[in-house]
Amino acid sequence: MSDTGRPRHPGTGSGLVLEQLSVGYRDSGRNWVPVLRQVTAEARRGELTVLLGPNGAGKSTLVRTVCGLAPPLSGHCYLDGVDLARMSDSERSRSLAVVLTERGVPGLVRARELVALGRHPHTGLTGRLNAHDHRRIAWALAAVGASDLAERRVGELSDGERQRVFTARALAQEPSALLLDEPTAFLDITGRVAVTSLLRQLAEGQHLAVVVCTHDLELALRVADMVWLVSRGQLRSGTPEELSLSGEIGAVFDGDDLVFDTDSGTFRPHGSPEQRRSAVVSGTEPAAAMTARALRRVGWHVPGPDEPAPPWPALDVHVGRHRFHSTHAGSPHEHATLGEFTRWARGLARERSTS
Amino acid sequence: MTHTVDGGVGMHQAAPPLPRPRARMPVPARLGALSAATASLLALALVLGSTPIPLVEVGHALFGTGPVSAQTHTIVWEVRLPRAVTALAAGSALGLAGLQMQTLLRNPLAEPYILGVSSGASLGVAIVVLASGSGSAAFTAGLAGGGRAGTVLAAAMGAASVLALMLLLARWTQSVATLLIIGVMVGSGVSALVSVLVASADPRQVQQFVMWGMGSFSGPTWPDLAWLLPILGVGSLASLALVKPLNAMLLGDTYARTMGVNVRVVRWLVLFVASGLAGTVTAFCGPVAFLGLAIPHLTRIALTTADHRILMPACVVMGGAVALLCGTVASLPGTAAVLPLNSVTALVGAPIVITVLLRGRANTHGGAL
Numbered sequence: 001m002s003d004t005g006r007p008r009h010p011g012t013g014s015g016l017v018l019e020q021l022s023v024g025y026r027d028s029g030r031n032w033v034p035v036l037r038q039v040t041a042e043a044r045r046g047e048l049t050v051l052l053g054p055n056g057a058g059k060s061t062l063v064r065t066v067c068g069l070a071p072p073l074s075g076h077c078y079l080d081g082v083d084l085a086r087m088s089d090s091e092r093s094r095s096l097a098v099v100l101t102e103r104g105v106p107g108l109v110r111a112r113e114l115v116a117l118g119r120h121p122h123t124g125l126t127g128r129l130n131a132h133d134h135r136r137i138a139w140a141l142a143a144v145g146a147s148d149l150a151e152r153r154v155g156e157l158s159d160g161e162r163q164r165v166f167t168a169r170a171l172a173q174e175p176s177a178l179l180l181d182e183p184t185a186f187l188d189i190t191g192r193v194a195v196t197s198l199l200r201q202l203a204e205g206q207h208l209a210v211v212v213c214t215h216d217l218e219l220a221l222r223v224a225d226m227v228w229l230v231s232r233g234q235l236r237s238g239t240p241e242e243l244s245l246s247g248e249i250g251a252v253f254d255g256d257d258l259v260f261d262t263d264s265g266t267f268r269p270h271g272s273p274e275q276r277r278s279a280v281v282s283g284t285e286p287a288a289a290m291t292a293r294a295l296r297r298v299g300w301h302v303p304g305p306d307e308p309a310p311p312w313p314a315l316d317v318h319v320g321r322h323r324f325h326s327t328h329a330g331s332p333h334e335h336a337t338l339g340e341f342t343r344w345a346r347g348l349a350r351e352r353s354t355s
Numbered sequence: 356m357t358h359t360v361d362g363g364v365g366m367h368q369a370a371p372p373l374p375r376p377r378a379r380m381p382v383p384a385r386l387g388a389l390s391a392a393t394a395s396l397l398a399l400a401l402v403l404g405s406t407p408i409p410l411v412e413v414g415h416a417l418f419g420t421g422p423v424s425a426q427t428h429t430i431v432w433e434v435r436l437p438r439a440v441t442a443l444a445a446g447s448a449l450g451l452a453g454l455q456m457q458t459l460l461r462n463p464l465a466e467p468y469i470l471g472v473s474s475g476a477s478l479g480v481a482i483v484v485l486a487s488g489s490g491s492a493a494f495t496a497g498l499a500g501g502g503r504a505g506t507v508l509a510a511a512m513g514a515a516s517v518l519a520l521m522l523l524l525a526r527w528t529q530s531v532a533t534l535l536i537i538g539v540m541v542g543s544g545v546s547a548l549v550s551v552l553v554a555s556a557d558p559r560q561v562q563q564f565v566m567w568g569m570g571s572f573s574g575p576t577w578p579d580l581a582w583l584l585p586i587l588g589v590g591s592l593a594s595l596a597l598v599k600p601l602n603a604m605l606l607g608d609t610y611a612r613t614m615g616v617n618v619r620v621v622r623w624l625v626l627f628v629a630s631g632l633a634g635t636v637t638a639f640c641g642p643v644a645f646l647g648l649a650i651p652h653l654t655r656i657a658l659t660t661a662d663h664r665i666l667m668p669a670c671v672v673m674g675g676a677v678a679l680l681c682g683t684v685a686s687l688p689g690t691a692a693v694l695p696l697n698s699v700t701a702l703v704g705a706p707i708v709i710t711v712l713l714r715g716r717a718n719t720h721g722g723a724l
Contacts, residue, residue, distance in 0.1 A: 067613050093615030102607050104461075108661040109605065120603045120614040127599035127664060173614070 014080050015044040015209035016066070016177045018235075021075035023058065023065040034073055035061045039235035041228050043211050045080075045176065048203045050220040051213040053230030054252065059213045062230065063181050066211075068092050079177055079209075093121040097170035099180040103162055105154045111165045112150040115140050118172030140171040143206070144198060160191035164198065171202070177209040178202065184216050192216060196223050217253060218267070277301065277349070278310035283319025291319050291338060298346035315345065382665055385658055389669065393443075393676040400439040400679050401431060403688035433576075438682060440580060442572040445636045445643060446678025448587045450650030450670035451594045452629035457651050458601050458663070459625045460531050466648035467633030469535065470626070471517045471542030473642035474549070476634060477568060479513020480506055481549045484564045485556035506567065507579070507638045514634030517545060522626055531608070531622070569695035570641040572682040583639050590632040591671065597625060598663045605661055645700040646681070649708045650674045656711050677704065 018041045024034040035058035043049035053059050064070045066077055068084060077084045079095055087095070097118065105114060118140065119133045129137075141147045144164040154162060163183055170178055180199065184192040196216075200223050203210040211228075214220050221227070221240040229236045229243055231252040236243065243249045250260040258267040279300045281292045292302045295317075303309055316327040324341040326333045328348060335341035380388075401413045408416075408427055415421035416431040423431075452467035460469070468474075483505050521538055528534050553561055575583055600621040603611040608618045636643060651666070654673045658665055685699040 069609065069612055088615075089612070089617060090615035093613060096613075098610075098613045100609055100613075102609060104607060106605055106661040108655060108659055113660075113662060114606075117603060117606060117610075117614070120599070120616070123599070125596075125599065127602060 014176075015042060015047075016049075016211060017042050017078040018066075019076045019078065021065070021077055022073040023061050023070070024073050025061050025064075025070065032073055035233065036230065036235060037233050038075060041235055041237040043177070043209045043226065043228075045209045046204055046207050047209065047225035048200045048223060049209070049211045049226040049228060050224035051211060051228045051230065052217060052220060052249075052252075055215075057230045058233070059230055060181065062235075063098075063179055063211075063213050067096065067098050067179060090121055093173060095175055096177050096179065097173035097175035099163075099166050099170050099178070099183055101181050101185065103166060107153065107155045109154050110150070111146060111152050111154055111157065111168075112137060112141065114154050114165055115150075115168045115172050118169040121173060136172055136174060140168040141165075143171055143202065144168045158191075159186045160188075160194065163187065163191070163195055167195075167198070167202075171206075175208065177211065180210070180212045182214060183212060184214060184219070192219055196220075199223075217249075221249070277314040278303065279315035279317060279345075280309055280313045281317045281319065283317070284321065287338070288319045291317060291324065291341070294338060294342040295345055298342060299349035300345065315348070317341075382658060382660070386665075386669060386672065389657065389672045389676065393672050393679065396676050396679040396683070397439055397443070400442065400683045401435045403683055404430065404435055404686055405689070405691050406430075407688065434573075437576055437580060438572050438686070439679060441575045441583070441640060442678040442682035443675040444580075444584055444587050445572060445640050446646055446650065446674035446676070446681075447671040448590060448632040448636050448674070449643060449647040449678070450654065450674025451591055451667065452632040453647035453649075454651040454654070454663070454666055454670050455594060455597065455601060455625045455629040456647075458604060459622060459629075460535050461604075461607065462535065463652070464648070465535070467629055468637075468642065468644075468647065469542075470521050470538030470630060471545055472514045472630045472634045473637050474542040474545035475513040475515070475517030476510040476637040476642060477513065477549050478545050478552075479509035479511070479516075480567055481552045481564055482513075483509040484567070485552045485560050503574070503579075510641075511634065511638040514630070514637055517541060518627070518630045518634060521630070522623060525623060525626055526619075534622075566695075567641045568697075570643040570697045570700075571685075572640055572678070572696060573686075573693075574641075575639050579639055583635065586635045587632060590628055590635065593624075593628045594632070595667055597621065597628065598667050601625070601663045640696075642697075643678075643700065644697040645704050646674065646678055649700075649704045650677055652708055653677065653711065 018039055020038045020040055021036070022034055022038055023036045024032045027033050039062075051059050051062065061070070065072050066084065068087075068089065072085060079087075082095075084092060084096070115137050116129060116133070119129060119136065120127070123129060123133060138147070138150075141150055144167050146161065146164045146168055149157060149161055149165060152161075154165060157165065167178075167180070167183070170180075178199075183195050183199070187195060196212075196219055199210050199212060202208055203225075212220070212224075221244070224240050226237060227240050227243050227249075229238075229248055229252060236248050238246070238248075240249075244260070253260055253267075260267055277300060279292075279295050279302050281288050281295065281302060283291075295302050295315075300315065301310075314328065318325045322336070324335040324338065326335075326341070326345075333344070335344060398410060398413070401417075402408055402410050408430065411421075412423050412427055413431055415423045416428045417436070449467055453465070456465040456467055456469060457463060459465075520541060521534075524537050524541075525534055528537065553564065556564075600611070600616045603614050603616045604618070604621070611618050611621075633647060650670055650673050654666055654669045655661065657673065658669050660666065681696065681699045681703055684703055685694045685696045687694055
């Protein structure tokens with residue numbers, strides 16, 4: 001995806017283009033409250049674009065507007081060069097498909113029937129499915145790895161399986177852009193990784209513009225081709241690395257306790273390395289790496305392999321086969337389990353920060 | 356440490372084997388079986404009554420294939436056939452209307468009367484039967500003779516008024532939940548007006564009104580059916596045209612909109628068609644309780660699907676069958692007595708639905724809807 005020289009004119013761009021788009025919602029007094037003002041961004045085909053932002057920043061409103069569920073307050077939203085606002089509902093449904101957070105399904109519906117509903121924009125007056133429709137349904141189920149779920153009732157499926165079936169329903173619409181609202185909510189870590197990598201495959205393999213709205217910052221930054229970062233009525237777009245480097249992700253997400261660590265692309269407890277005491281860890285892997293991670297979590301600065309080791313670490317840990325040996329303030333300590341050691345190290349870190 | 360790991364692995368190994376999918380009878384076969392059952396019930400409805408008539412004689416009377424007494428001919432043609440045809444048509448219409456309302460309102464307790472249509476019909480009839488009769492002898496015909504047309508017309512106009520009000524209110528509300536609550540409120544308000552009329556009316560007329568409220572398939576005659584059948588026919592055809600958008604709405608309004616469905620128009624049409632069907636039945640048969648709620652559930656369970664392309668025609672057949680059964684039971688075969696239809700629909704229908712819901716697959720999947 002190195003075609004950065006592609007003109008950004010909406011008439012020729014492929015994928016989803018927001019141009020000077022303002023979105024908002026209608027309050028109880030039926031007045032429009034703007035949430036995002038004049039945002040411009042692009043989600044290209046073949047790329048996974050992640051829409052990030054704190055709660056209430058306007059992610060959902062933006063998704064609703066792009067889906068045509070709410071009108072834009074001003075500006076345009078183009079899909080493959082065509083203004084979405086000028087499309088009819090049925091035209092839009094043939095080029096843009098959505099996976100929403102609502103997953104209520106009548107108990108009797110089977111996975112294949114749910115996916116078949118995605119053919120709705122393509123079928124005739126009676127909704128009768130022809131051979132092509134059946135092929136697309138089978139293809140959509142296969143694309144999300146849910147072929148073996150086809151005859152199961154949707155109500156019987158796990159959250160992760162249901163998410164895949166709903167994604168297949170959207171694919172069955174044969175869209176050129178796919179929008180997903182919080183697809184990894186309610187999923188365990190395995191499910192989150194599976195769904196995210198599936199979306200990446202779909203973007204690349206099917207040449208779709210995939211836009212995912214999520215809270216899952218760390219995972220998103222690892223897999224996103226492009227990030228739309230929404231906060232305070234604005235949208236900044238860039239690659240995850242660009243936005244990390246410019247400090248914009250940190251500016252949006254840093255809290256009182258956690259800060260975004262540009263190097264690792266993850267969050268760590270507050271405080272600069274200088275303010276925190278350093279620890280060095282040696283010993284057998286992978287226990288040593290886990291020990292270092294535990295220490296970082298409880299507030300120690302543990303330099304990574306590329307960083308210079310601190311000359312006078314406050315805590316020196318050696319991880320043995322079954323014991324954790326450490327030296328703190330000149331005296332040796334020994335712990336039998338990582339849990340015991342971590343609690344002890346947290347106590348030390350707290351002592352320091354309160355003194 | 357090792358202990359935990361072992362426990363974890365053990366848990367995975369203990370995963371129960373997946374239940375093997377039960378062999379399913381294909382949908383056309385089930386529809387065929389259902390239709391055969393309906394035909395048998397139709398024959399039964401013609402055979403059974405205050406005096407049983409052998410099936411052969413019924414055949415002779417219907418098709419003129421043999422000699423029958425004039426009395427038998429009259430019973431079959433003027434009593435039992437109109438009653439059976441009315442039951443078939445009313446049951447089908449209520450089943451169709453109930454199915455659409457349950458899908459539209461996404462509520463398994465929804466039924467055709469939930470938005471107050473039957474209350475409207477009751478008010479219309481109450482005004483004609485109770486109010487016009489009070490203090491004068493003008494109302495003597497009651498529900499008999501010329502009064503019957505008046506009752507049908509009054510019920511139809513009452514139902515239509517409430518329906519018009521609901522359609523108007525539906526334009527201002529986005530949420531079907533709000534619409535449901537408004538419908539229940541309107542129904543309560545209209546029922547309250549009926550109570551006021553009942554409280555101040557002559558007991559004999561109240562008795563007539565109460566009888567109307569119990570529902571009956573015996574009322575309509577051939578001239579009535581000449582109106583009832585075409586209206587229900589048009590309503591049923593209109594229902595079939597709503598199959599596709601109703602399927603899209605299984606996932607909720609928002610998904611339906613992203614699939615290109617004009618949800619506001621579809622909602623309006625469903626309200627109009629379903630309430631129109633139910634209102635028409637009510638005008639001719641009185642408010643027939645329970646069928647509109649039960650038939651869609653029975654149909655879903657019989658065909659184990661939520662697809663309206665199958666459910667719509669199946670509801671027509673199932674509705675006809677259940678209504679025929681209830682109508683035949685209500686006529687108390689072999690006796691001269693008659694049970695109130697609404698008592699039968701509830702007494703016969705409720706245990707069936709409860710049994711099927713508790714024992715059927717639907718129970719394990721969070722209800723049939």
